[in-house]
Structures are given as structure tokens and as C-alpha cells.
Amino acid sequence: MSGGAGGGGNVLGGLAATWLQGGWTARRLLRGRMLWVAAFFALGPIAFTVLIVQSGHTARWEELFAPLALLCGLVPPLFTASTMAEEIEDRTYTYLWSRPLPRWTVLIGKLVATVPVAAVLLSLTALICYQLGQRGISPDHPWPSAAAGRAVGAVALAALALSMVAGGLAVMMPRHGLGVAYAYLLVLDLPLGLMPFSIANLSMSHHIQTLGGVRGTDPNASIGAAVLWLVGIGLFWLILGLWRISKSEFASGEK
């Protein structure tokens, strides 16, 4: 049909296949409903900030950043877990894995698309909250130095790490990918962050708060350690997901 090589052209490398899949996943994301749902979620922290400032209360950084950290637990799974779980549940992966590309590119391709979109949305929300919240700053409760930069850095890194977790979980349990990711991040991870120090290290929300300049449970937590823990937990789930993708056939019989 192409009149070409007779059996397609060259076998694509992993990087090229990842990039290609990232491109159309981003296109689907931007055209789909998920972006609007995520934008709706993002209104939450903004509305909360406006309420605090309008009510004349002091805008404390801890209070303003808490809804942002919660938003981090909502948006990246919404994008990554839903697109990955949909790929498996709808069996559209059959079009991909019957082609000459490495299986891992499907999950990494999703991340290439979803992480930047999530990071941009979260960063914009953080910057809007920062800008609005400044009107309510009191000298009694100073904000951490470079609060805007830290907030953006924290939510961007959270977008990466939480997307890796959500992607890995969605591959492990595609039938309820988004639900499982939300259960993990909101039901398990948040309470873990309130535990004594060594256990709190297993909580991603704890490290996001540290990066954002909130030092609730551990005043001595370092930014470097938080980055390492955050990326490490993300990588753990991502590697599990990649392992499952390489082994699984996602088939339980004919339909």
C-alpha cells in the first residue's frame, strides 16, 4: 500500500516510539474531558486562597500550600492513571504491542505527555495562589524565602513523581486504575505523612510539603532528601509497572 519497504520501514527505536506516543497522548489529553475536570479541581485551592484573603484572615503559607498539595494528589493520577488504564481496558494496546516497538514505551510515552500538562496546570495554580495570597501576608507569619519558586518546584516534581506512581498502579490494576491511584495517594499516603519521622518518609505528600516550604512534622527535613524520597517512591512504582507491562498479556480469554 505504501509502496515501500514491504513490511513497513525500519524498526523504531525506543526513544522515537516514546516520543511519538507522547505526542498523540498529549493531543488526546488536550482534546479530552480530563483537562476540564483537572481545571475544575484547580479552582479549589484558588477559591480557598481568595476566601482567606477576602475574610481578612492572615494568609499563612502552610494553610495556602495544603490545598495545593492535595491538588497534586488529584491531577497527575487523573491524567496518567486514566489514560494508561483506558489503554489496557479498551484493549487499544493491541494496536501498539502488535507493532515493532518495545512495550515499555507505552507507559513512558504516556508520562511524556501527562507530566508536562500536569506540571503546567499545577504550577499555574500555585502561582495564582501565591499572587492572591500575598495580599493577606502578616509580619507575624512570614512566608518561606522564595515561596513562589519553591511552590512551583514542589508541584512540578510532584507531577512527575505522582504520575509515575499513578502510571505504575494503573498498569498493575487497570480495571480500577484511577480509583486505586486515588486510594493510594489520598487514603494511604496522606495519613502516612502524619506518622513519626521514619514512617513519614514513605509519604509523598510529606515530601511535597517539605519542598513547598511547609515544615509541619519534621522541621529539619532537607530539600535534597525530599527530592530523593519523592523520585525514589515514584521510580519504585514505575519500575513495578514496567515490569508488569513486560510480563503481562492483559488477557483473560476471548470476549
Add this chain to the structure above:
Amino acid sequence: MADVAVQPAVEPAVKQATQAVVQIDGCSKWYGHVLGVSEVSWTVRGGIVGLLGPNGAGKSTLMKMIVGLLRPTRGRVAVFGQEPSRSPDARRRIGYCPEHENLYDELTALEWVTCMAQLSGVPRARARADAERALVEMGLQESLKRRVRGFSKGMRQRTKLAQCLVHDPQLLILDEPLTGVDPIARAEIVDRIQDAAASGKTVIVSSHVLYEIEALTEEIIVIYRGQVLAEGNIYEIRTLIDKHPHRIRIECDRPRELGEGLAGEDHVVTLAFERAAVVVETAEPDRCYDRIGKVVLERKIHVRGLTSPDNNLGAVFDYLTGGTARSVGG
């Protein structure tokens, strides 16, 4: 079941000389405790081969093993001499059209098929043009830039076939490609598949409907409950079926009078009457059809419909399994 296997009388010499496109040796596939296929051995050397079996027979499992989506629990699958689940080079030469209809609904048909072409290794500069050509050949020229979300079942089938053909593969694996399409689209898809075979591609096409397969090919493999029941020429199997009592159902205004006209014939085994129809079981279908025509004309009986309940896959399975497959038919 094994002793009813029908082998082709004479395998064309040209096929024997060529290398096997698909070679399956003693393959079994289990999903936990559920059997997918059992001890299947099969060689495809070219042309169009029909894979015939009821839903759940193991057709899709077999096809997924050929395209490398599933690995056999036991045995070996080779495509162009290589194991498809491990060899990107083998998969590069395969075009696969799965049985499900799901596509990426947010993309247009052209975007999606272009992406699939690129993933198969078609250079970026050529992928869009090739995708457009594939879609036009499938009759979707009016819908190239429409998102697939709004596509009908028939349009989705055509889009799936376009993505399957776009990278000019040498082996096409088409899982129920005619399901759900209207008669016009069906004829067009059959033509495209035959064109592909005429251009030297090997095509393996599955269906649970006998006449769909008959429209495409004479070479069939019959699969049932994960096992190959018969392999060979569709007419040989039909001939065998025809040697056994064959049912013909005639809907008419005076079924009893028609039955009366057929009752004395030596080839008629039984007659059964329904409210506005008569069902004849005959040992010689050709003579029976002739006789029906004569009686209808002589007695001026108004016939509303004439069907053969045996003219479907259920009859094949009933015959090949000795009647145990009655409940799974066509």
C-alpha cells in the same frame, strides 16, 4: 474429533516450495485454568486462509499468538521464521486488525492511522500520505479529518483495516473484520482483502459465519474449543456435510400442500411443519431443491422465504463433532 480432520487432497506444489509464513507447532495456551487453544499445529504458506469457529473457540487467542500479543504456554509460534513476541522484525511485517472496535476517539482517522504508520516504521515524511491513501482505499475519503468518536461500526472496521494495511505488511491478521458492517461495506472490504492477497500478501481471516469465509477463501481451518477440527478446502467440508441429512426451511402460504408434494420422494428423510413453513430434511439437497421448485410451480404455492438452517457454521460443527456442538452453532 481428531479422526474427522479433512486434509487438502493435493497441496499446491508452489505452496510447498515456499517458506512457511506462519508455523505453529504443538501450541497450547492456558489462561489460568481456562483453555485458550490446545495442541494446535498449523502451517500457513500464503494466500487467504480462513479461521472458522464459534465465539470462544480460540480464534482470537491463536491470532494474538501469531502477532506476538500472547506467548504460547506450550509449543512454538514462528512468523517468517521468528518468534513474534520477541522479534520486532517479525512484527514489522505483520498487520493486525483486532476484533474489538475501540480506537482513540479524540483523534481524527487520518491522525490515528498516521501515528500507526509511524509506529510501524514508515518515515514521518511519508506516513501521512500513506495513511491518507489507506483510508481512501477503504472508502473513508469523506471522513479523513473527522474524529473517530462519531464513527459507525462499519467506519471503525474500515479505519482498523486501514491501520492494518498502512505500513504495507506481508502478513495480515484480520480478526472478524466483517462483523457489524453493512452489505455494501462488506463487499468492499472483501474486495480489499482479496486485492491484498492478489498483491502477494498472506491473509489470515477469522469469522464465526461460514458464508463470510466462503466469500473470501476456499482454504479454511476449523477450530472449536481450542482444538483444530479440520483443515483444508471449504468445498470438501461442504461435500461431507452434504452427504448427511440437510435441512431446508420453506416459508409459504400452504406448507402442508408443499409437504405433500415432497413426501413421496426417496431423498426426503423427514418433514416437519411449522405455522407457516415446512422444514424438509433431505439426503440429497440438489434433487430436493429441484423438486421444491417443481411442486411450487405446479401447485402455485406462494413462497415467502427459503433458507437452509444447515447453511451455517453450526452444521459444520455438528458434523465434525458428531453432533455435540449443536448448542454452540453459528
